[in-house]
Every structure is written in C-alpha cells, then in structure tokens.
Amino acid sequence: MQPTTLDIQLNGKKLFFASDFHLGAPNETESKLREKRIIRWLESISKEAAAIFLVGDIFDFWFEYGQVIPKGFIPFISKISQLRDQGIPIYFFTGNHDLWMKDYFTAELGIPIFHEPILLRVNNEKILVGHGDGLGPGDYSYKILKKIFTNPISKWLFRWIHPDFGVKLAKAWSGHSRITNIAKNESHFLGDDEWLWQYCKEVEAGTHHDYYIFGHRHLPLELKVSENSTYFNLGEWVNQNTFLEFDGEKFELIEFKK
Numbered sequence: 001m002q003p004t005t006l007d008i009q010l011n012g013k014k015l016f017f018a019s020d021f022h023l024g025a026p027n028e029t030e031s032k033l034r035e036k037r038i039i040r041w042l043e044s045i046s047k048e049a050a051a052i053f054l055v056g057d058i059f060d061f062w063f064e065y066g067q068v069i070p071k072g073f074i075p076f077i078s079k080i081s082q083l084r085d086q087g088i089p090i091y092f093f094t095g096n097h098d099l100w101m102k103d104y105f106t107a108e109l110g111i112p113i114f115h116e117p118i119l120l121r122v123n124n125e126k127i128l129v130g131h132g133d134g135l136g137p138g139d140y141s142y143k144i145l146k147k148i149f150t151n152p153i154s155k156w157l158f159r160w161i162h163p164d165f166g167v168k169l170a171k172a173w174s175g176h177s178r179i180t181n182i183a184k185n186e187s188h189f190l191g192d193d194e195w196l197w198q199y200c201k202e203v204e205a206g207t208h209h210d211y212y213i214f215g216h217r218h219l220p221l222e223l224k225v226s227e228n229s230t231y232f233n234l235g236e237w238v239n240q241n242t243f244l245e246f247d248g249e250k251f252e253l254i255e256f257k258k
Helices: 028-043 074-085 104-109 138-148 151-158 163-174 195-206
Strands: 005-007 014-018 051-054 090-093 117-122 123-128 211-214 220-226 227-235 244-246 251-255
Touching: 005 151, 014 028, 028 051, 051 123, 051 163, 051 211, 074 090, 074 104, 090 227, 195 211, 195 227, 220 251, 227 244, 227 251
Parallel strands: 005 117, 014 051, 051 090, 123 211, 211 227
Antiparallel strands: 014 244, 117 123, 220 227, 244 251
C-alpha cells in the first residue's frame, strides 16, 4: 500500500520533528516538568516553523472513549491549540503508547493523525516519516500485540471498561516501557542490528527516499542508508530533549537546552 503523501512549502521557514515525549511517565511530577520544557521548545520554534511533526509516543498512554479523554496535559494541548490558531500546521503520528489515538485532535484542533508512515515531499526531497514501531525485522511479540490492540473488537471491548479502571490498568502496562526503565540500558546502539536502519535499507532497495525519519528507538541517530539517503532517529525527551530541524537545505539534530 502506498503511503499518504504530504506536500509542504517552506516559504523561508523550517520543519521541526520530535517524538517520544511520553507525557504522563514516569510520574506526575516529572511529567509536568517535562511538559513545561516541551512548551518552552514549542514557543522557541513558533516563529520559524512552517510545520511541526510530532512523531509518536507523545503521550505515555492515550485512549479516546466516546465522550472522555485522559485527564491532564492541558498546558500542552493549549499550546498546540495556540500554535494552530497562529496558522502553524501540526501533524501527529501514533506510536506504540498512544496507538489508540483516534480523532479528538483532528475534530477539536484540526490536527491530522497518522497511524502509518507518510511520504513527505519538500523542495524536491522525498522523506519517509513515521514512529517506527513494528517496522523492520524481529520484535515479533510486539507485532502480534499491536495487531491485537489495534483490532476494532479489542478497542470496542476496552471502551466498555470504566475509564477510572481502564486508564489505571493501561498506565500500569505502560510502566514496563523502555522509557520508564532507563536503568536497564535498553536503548543502546545496536550497530548493524538496528532494526529501523535495516528497514530503511530494505525500503531504499525498492524505492528511493532522500531521508527517513523515525522515533521509537529513543536514540538520536544520523546514519547513511545509501550514498544518497540518510536515516534520522529523533531520540526522546525524558533525558535527551532532541529534535530534528530542516531549513530546506540541510537537516540538523539539535538538543534543546533553554
């Protein structure tokens, strides 16, 4: 299946990409501090942004009931609402933690939600963008779980669980994630076994892209896919605070330090 294609005009401005905020983890205090930092970053890029791409796992858990969304995150939601009111396009991607995101942000804020990688075309550059979960070789247990969790019947059954219990249950499950267990050192560079890097090489062998941009690995990476193609991983915001900037000529991975 061909990916959704999005054409962007920079008009002298820049594109910004970030992922893996994991808002809500590992506890309320740390999450609120991170939320304030993310809001400062969004404010700092607002005058330069042609568009902002939030590439998955923005929330450590998100589920949309018929009339209910998870409690919290009002400052962050208010900030992106303000940016949309200023005319800045914002694009959300679901990750493995917020894969149950549906249409709340689209209906309320005009923010498109993408559940699969998309093709971005900017200044004649072809860029494949997605969160990255379930792509590449291996990780079969998660791929099976993802099929179960994204099944319409599973979502329908979960929706019948009272939100107070359902959200608590889901947060307990999210507590097993790599981002909340940094001491396990699960986010180290795997060399040639980096599965998203392998995925990029497999795609590139069939269809050329100038750049590949993914999150999920929690590592800021810049790796050559081929002579004319590069893979970036965006890192995360629990410890690294990294984002990717494109000015129309070059990409740069940057750590937000303000």
